[in-house]
Structure formats: C-alpha cells, structure tokens
Amino acid sequence: MTTKVSRKTLAAFLGPAVFALAIVGIAPLLFAVWKSLHYFNLTKRAQERFVGLENYATVLTDQAFWEAMGRTALLFIIAVPVQIVLGLIIALVLHRPGLTLFKTLTRLSLVLPMATTYAVVGLLAQVMLNQKYGVINQMLGWIGIESINFIGDPTNAFIAVILWDIWQWTPFVALILLAGLSTVPPEIEEAATLETRSNWTVLRHVQLPFLIPSLVAVLILRTADTLKLFDMPFTMTRGGPGSATEFIAVLIERVGNRQFDIGMAAAQSIIMLAVTIVLARLYIRFFYREVR
Amino acid sequence: MAAPIQSRSLVGEAILLVLICAFCVFPFYWMVTTSLKTQVVALESPPVWWFTPTLANYWEVLFEDKVGVSLINSIIVAVCTTALAITLGTPAAYALARFEFRGKTDLWFWFITNRFVSPVVLAFPVFLISRELGLRDTHLALILMYLTFSLPIVIWICTDQFRSIPRELDEAAMLEGASQWRIFRSICLPLAMPGVAVSSILSFIFSWNELLFAYILAPKNAKTAPAMAVTFMEGYDVPYGKIMATSTLIVIPVLIFALLASKHLVRGLTMGAVK
Numbered sequence: 001m002t003t004k005v006s007r008k009t010l011a012a013f014l015g016p017a018v019f020a021l022a023i024v025g026i027a028p029l030l031f032a033v034w035k036s037l038h039y040f041n042l043t044k045r046a047q048e049r050f051v052g053l054e055n056y057a058t059v060l061t062d063q064a065f066w067e068a069m070g071r072t073a074l075l076f077i078i079a080v081p082v083q084i085v086l087g088l089i090i091a092l093v094l095h096r097p098g099l100t101l102f103k104t105l106t107r108l109s110l111v112l113p114m115a116t117t118y119a120v121v122g123l124l125a126q127v128m129l130n131q132k133y134g135v136i137n138q139m140l141g142w143i144g145i146e147s148i149n150f151i152g153d154p155t156n157a158f159i160a161v162i163l164w165d166i167w168q169w170t171p172f173v174a175l176i177l178l179a180g181l182s183t184v185p186p187e188i189e190e191a192a193t194l195e196t197r198s199n200w201t202v203l204r205h206v207q208l209p210f211l212i213p214s215l216v217a218v219l220i221l222r223t224a225d226t227l228k229l230f231d232m233p234f235t236m237t238r239g240g241p242g243s244a245t246e247f248i249a250v251l252i253e254r255v256g257n258r259q260f261d262i263g264m265a266a267a268q269s270i271i272m273l274a275v276t277i278v279l280a281r282l283y284i285r286f287f288y289r290e291v292r
Numbered sequence: 293m294a295a296p297i298q299s300r301s302l303v304g305e306a307i308l309l310v311l312i313c314a315f316c317v318f319p320f321y322w323m324v325t326t327s328l329k330t331q332v333v334a335l336e337s338p339p340v341w342w343f344t345p346t347l348a349n350y351w352e353v354l355f356e357d358k359v360g361v362s363l364i365n366s367i368i369v370a371v372c373t374t375a376l377a378i379t380l381g382t383p384a385a386y387a388l389a390r391f392e393f394r395g396k397t398d399l400w401f402w403f404i405t406n407r408f409v410s411p412v413v414l415a416f417p418v419f420l421i422s423r424e425l426g427l428r429d430t431h432l433a434l435i436l437m438y439l440t441f442s443l444p445i446v447i448w449i450c451t452d453q454f455r456s457i458p459r460e461l462d463e464a465a466m467l468e469g470a471s472q473w474r475i476f477r478s479i480c481l482p483l484a485m486p487g488v489a490v491s492s493i494l495s496f497i498f499s500w501n502e503l504l505f506a507y508i509l510a511p512k513n514a515k516t517a518p519a520m521a522v523t524f525m526e527g528y529d530v531p532y533g534k535i536m537a538t539s540t541l542i543v544i545p546v547l548i549f550a551l552l553a554s555k556h557l558v559r560g561l562t563m564g565a566v567k
Contacts, residue, residue, distance in 0.1 A: 003462075005391050009472050013391070017384035017443060018399070020376075025406060025440050028417035035417060093308055102309045109316040111557055115550030116320075117501040119518040120539040124319050126525065127326060127532055135322055138338040171316060175558045217562055228410040231503040235522055249412045249504075256416045257508055269413040280408040284401055 003053045019045065029273075032266040040263035055267035065268060067243065068251040071158070076226045079165045084218060086166070086171030092203070093175070111169035118168075122235030125164045126151065154244035157237050161245050164232060169225075174220050180214030181207060213286070220283040227276055248272055323543070327536035334532040348424055349537035359538050362520035366542075368431050369506075369516060370499040373438040377495050378488060380439075381446030386476050388447065389454035390462070406444040407563045411504045414440065419508055431514045437505045442495035448495070448563050449556075453487025454480055493553040494560035517542045 039051050059065050090110070094103050113121075128136050129150035137147040150160040184207050192206040230249040233239065239246035239254060246254070252272070255264030321421075326334055328345035353359040387393075388400065418437055419428070426431040457480055465475045506519040521538045524531060550557055 003391055004473075005393075005472060010387060010391060010393055012384040012473070013387035014399075014475075017380040017447065020380050020436075021403070021406070021443055025409070028414045028421065031411065031417040031421060035420070090312055093305060093312075096305070099306060099309065102306055106309045106312050108551060108554055109313045109556040110315055111550050112320065112547055114561065115497060115501075115540050115557060117503075117518055117539075117546060119501075119503045119521055120323075120543050123521060123525070123535055123539050124323055126530075127536060128319065128322055132337045133335055133339055133532070135339050136326060141338065167315070167319070171320070172558065172561065175536075176347050178560065179558065188380050221562060224408045228412075230410075230412060231518070234503070236526065238525075249410055252412045253415075253504070253508075256412075262416050262420065265416055265532055269410070269416075272410065273413050276408045276410065277405065280405045283402055283408070 009114075033270060035263055036266035036270050039262045040266075042260035042262060053262075055263050056271070058264065059267045059271060064243065064246075064251065068246050068248045071245070072226055072229070072247045075158075075162060076223060076231070079162050079169070079226075080219070080222045082179075083170045083173045083222070084215070086170045087177050087218075090170070090174035091177035091181055092199075094178055104188050107175075110175055112171075113168045114172045116168070118231035119235045121164060121168055122232040123239075125160060125232070125236045127162055149168065151237060152241060154241050155267050157241060157244050161233050161236065164236070165226075165229075168232070169222065173222075176218055177211060180211045184210045216286055217283075220279055220286075223279055224276060224283075227272060306535055320543070320547075323536050323539055326479050326532055327540045329533050331531060331533055338554045341358050349533040350541070353538050353541070354359060357520075357534065357538075359517065359520055359541065362515050362517045363541060365431065365510075365514050366500055366516040369434045369438065369514070370496050371433045372431065373442050373499040374492050374495040375498070376435060377439060377442035377446045378492060380445050381491070382450050382481060382484070382488065383476065385447045385450035386454050386480060388451045390459075403444045403447050404563055406440055409440070411437075411440075411502070415504055416510045422509060429510050429513050432512075433509050434502075434514060434516070437509065440504060441498055441502075444563065445494050445498070445560055446491040449491040450484060450487045453484045457483050490553055490556045490560075494556065497549050497553075497557075497566075498560075500542075552555075 002220045036055055037050060037052060039047060039054075040048050041047070048159040090106075094106060095105070128134050131137060131147055131152070134150070136150070141147060148156055150156045188206060192202045196202065227248075228249055229247050230253060233245045233247055233250055234253070237245045243251075248268075249272075252265050252268045255261050255268065295480065319526075325341075325345075327349055328347070329343060330346055330348065333340060333343045388396065414437065418433070422428045422433045461479055461483075462475050465479055470478075501518065502516075503518045503522070506516040508523065510519065517538070521535065521542060524535045524538065553560075
C-alpha cells in the first residue's frame with residue numbers, strides 16, 4: 001500500500017536525486033554519443049569534424065577491438081566457472097552445522113578480497129608474481145616447479161590475471177551462493193539427508209533448485225564486472241605485454257587517454273554500453289519484477 | 293562406527309576452513325611484511341620470511357612522496373561523496389518506498405542500471421566537460437562522478453529499509469497533521485539509521501577504491517591514493533617496499549569498514565539481489 005501525494009511533494013523528495021544523477025550519469029553519456037560521431041583527437045584539434053557513423057564502422061572492423069572483446073569473454077569463460085565451483089564448495093562447507101567459530105572467522109576473511117582496492121590487488125600481483133623476487137615462484141619452487149615469468153610473458157600474464165580474478169571474486173561468489181543455500185527450508189533439507197547418504201543427491205535434487213536465482217545473479221554480475229574490469233589488469237600489466245591483457249575497458253582507456261582519440265574511444269564505449277544495457281535488462285527482469 | 297567417521301570429517305572440514313582463510317588472507321600478510329622490508333631485503337631472491345622490520349617505507353611515502361596528501365584527498369572525496377549521496381538519496385528512497393506515482397518502475401530501473409555502467413564510458417566526456425568548466429583536477433569533479441555509483445547504492449538500501457518501517461507510525465503522525473517532510477525527517481529517518489549507516493559504509497568503500505575516474509580526472513592536485521599508488525609502477529627500479537607501504541595505508545581503512553559491514557557488503561555489491 002502506498003500513498004498518493006501532490007506533484008510538488010513528489011518533486012521535493014525525488015527531484016534532487018534525479019537531477020543529480022541525470023547531470024552526472026546521462027549528460028556525459030549524451031555528450032559521448034555526440035563526440036562518437038566526430039573525428040576528435042586531443043592532439044589534432046584542428047582536424048575535428050563531423051564524420052557520422054564512421055567511428056562505429058572503424059570500431060566494428062577493428063581487429064584490436066574484437067581481440068579485446070574476445071579476451072574479455074575468454075577471461076569470463078575460464079574464471080567464472082572456476083569461481084562457481086570453488087565458491088559452491090566453500091558455501092556448502094560453511095552451510096553445514098558445527099565448528100561455528102571457525103566458520104565465523106572464515107566468513108569474515110572471505111569479505112576481505114572483494115573489499116580490497118582493485119588497484120592494490122594489481123600491485124600485489126606485481127610483487128607476489130615477480131619471477132625473481134616473488135613469493136609465488138618461491139612456493140612453486142618448493143613443489144619442484146621452475147620459476148615462471150608471469151608478468152613478462154603474454155600467455156602467463158593472461159593466466160596471472162585469471163588467477164588474480166579468481167582470488168578476488170571466488171569469495172564473493174561463495175557468499176552469494178551461501179545466501180542462496182540459506183533459502184532452502186531446513187525441514188526439506190533434513191528430510192533429504194535422512195533419505196540419502198549422498199551429499200551429491202541432496203545438492204542436485206534439493207539444494208540446486210533454490211540456488212538457481214543466486215547462480216543467475218552470479219553470472220550476470222560477473223559479466224558486467226568483467227566488462228568493467230580495468231583497475232587490476234591496468235596496475236598489474238598496463239594491458240601488456242603487447243596487448244595480452246588488454247581487456248575491453250583497458251583498450252578504451254588506451255585509445256582515449258594514451259592515443260587521445262576521444263571520438264573513437266566514445267564509439268567503443270557506446271558499443272560496450274549497449275552490450276551492458278542488454279545484460280542489465282536481463283538482470284532486472286530476473287530480480288526486480290515486483291516494484292510496488 | 294558413526295562417531296569416528298563424523299569426527300574425522302570434522303577435522304577435514306576444519307583443515308579446509310583454515311585453507312580457505314589462508315587463501316584469502318595470505319596476500320595481505322605478504323603486503324604488510326613487504327612494506328616493512330628495506331629495498332635490499334625486498335629484492336632478496338628467493339624472498340625472505342624473517343627479517344628485521346623497519347617503518348622507513350611508511351615514513352618516506354607519507355612525507356616525501358606525497359602519499360599523505362593523496363590519502364587526505366581520498367578522505368575528502370570519499371566523505372563528501374557519502375554525505376552528498378545520503379542527503380540526496382534518503383528522500384528519494386523514502387519516496388520510492390512510500391509514495392505512489394506513475395513511472396516508478398522506470399525510475400527504479402534507471403537507478404539500478406547505474407550498477408552496470410562502466411566508468412570508462414563516462415570518463416572521457418566528463419574529462420572534456422570538466423576542462424571547459426574549470427573543474428579538472430578538483431575534488432568536486434570526483435565527488436560528482438562518484439555519485440554515479442554511491443547514489444544508487446544509498447537509494448537501493450534505504451528504500452528497503454524504509455519499507456520495513458511500519459506504516460502505522462506515518463498514519464498516526466498524518467492524523468496529527470504532520471507534513472510528509474516532517475514524517476520523513478522526524479519519524480522515518482531516525483528509524484532508518486541502520487540502513488543509512490550500511491549504505492554510508494558501502495558508499496565510502498566504493499569511493500575510496502575507485503581508480504579510473506581519479507586517474508583520468510585528477511592527475512595532480514586532487515590525486516587520490518589509488519591513483520598515487522599507480523605512479524610508483526612507472527620507471528625501472530620498482531620500489532617494492534614503498535609500493536606495499538602505500539597499498540597497506542590504502543587498504544587498512546577499507547578492510548576495517550568491510551569487516552564492520554561484512555554482512556551487508558555482498559548486498560551492496562549485488563544491489564540487493566542477495567540479502
């Protein structure tokens with residue numbers, strides 16, 4: 001049940017927030033659309049001119065753009081299933097009764113990686129993964145693996161970003177899935193554990209149906225965040241070596257900030273935004289259908 | 293037979309939990325210990341685990357390398373963003389929770405969509421606009437841009453909170469002749485303080501952590517701590533101890549806040565899809 005109020009009251013309550021968000025969120029977006037229709041390079045201001053959809057045509061046929069998109073997709077395809085499997089294991093362990101103190105501590109420590117400044121996460125990777133001075137290579141040495149050049153080699157740098165993404169976001173996935181597990185009615189779960197000794201059967205037939213919404217949330221949020229991923233690879237590798245870790249947001253930053261081609265960067269980001277909006281719509285359709 | 297099996301599985305479970313904790317915490321341990329090493333110790337190969345700690349790196353970054361200034365910039369930006377987001381966001385949240393009006397669903401949709409928009413989309417147009425307006429390299433430019441994520445967070449969490457307050461209180465006040473604004477300020481807002489606190493913490497964490505806007509919009513005077521940490525990576529002789537000291541200084545306030553709001557952090561990151 002909600003109250004009907006006068007337009008004046010409504011404007012007083014909602015106006016400031018809507019106005020502020022329109023100024024900082026929508027105005028720059030419209031400006032970006034306008035600039036994306038221009039040749040606009042900060043170092044060649046004299047050549048500025050309206051070019052229509054030329055930038056879009058260039059972007060859509062640009063190999064670097066599609067490679068960055070492909071890299072971003074590959075990161076998602078490799079990292080997210082690992083995060084889901086590990087996250088589910090962690091969630092299932094935490095969901096079991098007993099060892100309360102241990103579990104409270106674990107839950108607290110799970111919060112740390114996802115709260116950590118993403119830029120710092122990239123710096124940590126630099127320090128820990130260094131071929132000569134890095135502790136990860138020292139640990140690999142203990143189990144007889146030769147030291148690996150993580151940051152300097154294109155394939156290894158990509159793997160390093162994946163590993164670091166897994167470190168930072170597995171806890172997030174685990175906590176979402178744990179929240180999903182807590183929606184299973186305890187009576188049903190207990191009845192099922194009396195019926196069968198197999199944890200797998202309980203998971204498959206009792207818990208999984210309740211986990212579907214959490215899994216959808218994980219997929220959509222991880223997709224959006226992978227498209228946004230900038231800080232960690234930027235501080236870790238600057239997109240290199242070569243373009244091995246140049247994900248889509250890093251590419252756009254390079255084109256706009258280091259090549260000064262703002263018209264092109266605008267076109268790239270508008271295309272990326274279109275992809276994002278489709279995802280957001282899906283997400284909201286799943287979760288926010290009932291706004292009263 | 294049942295008892296030994298169970299105790300054995302409990303031991304296994306405990307070991308697994310310890311491993312999970314170690315997995316999450318080890319990088320922080322390494323960050324802090326490296327920050328206490330001199331450059332010579334930090335460049336030992338293989339790395340050393342036991343050494344005489346020194347606070348020299350902290351001293352240097354805080355007072356010689358302007359990390360101290362950048363931390364103050366970070367505090368100014370994060371606190372002002374949070375205050376502004378709460379001021380603008382709580383009345384809007386109240387309206388969404390209590391009033392009936394056309395276009396509510398669309399407005400809601402728009403607020404939530406901001407969670408998905410990559411800052412790189414907005415950064416360059418805002419860079420150009422802020423240059424025109426003389427706002428480049430000011431705290432204000434960052435504070436305004438950080439509203440794009442802090443305002444939706446505040447609105448989402450506080451709407452939820454206002455909905456949980458019984459409407460009988462409003463109705464009683466309305467019968468007494470109180471205006472909507474009065475009801476909001478004097479009755480509902482005080483009761484919504486837990487939601488206000490949680491959304492303030494989240495808004496602070498997200499503003500504090502932000503890099504891309506800071507890197508592009510505030511290259512010098514208003515430079516925040518994460519953007520400052522990035523500049524250390526430039527050049528050949530990478531000062532590991534100093535980088536990790538800076539990182540520690542950046543991360544500690546965030547971790548404290550994250551632990552305080554640990555139950556709500558996931559809620560903030562998912563914009564409420566998960567309670």
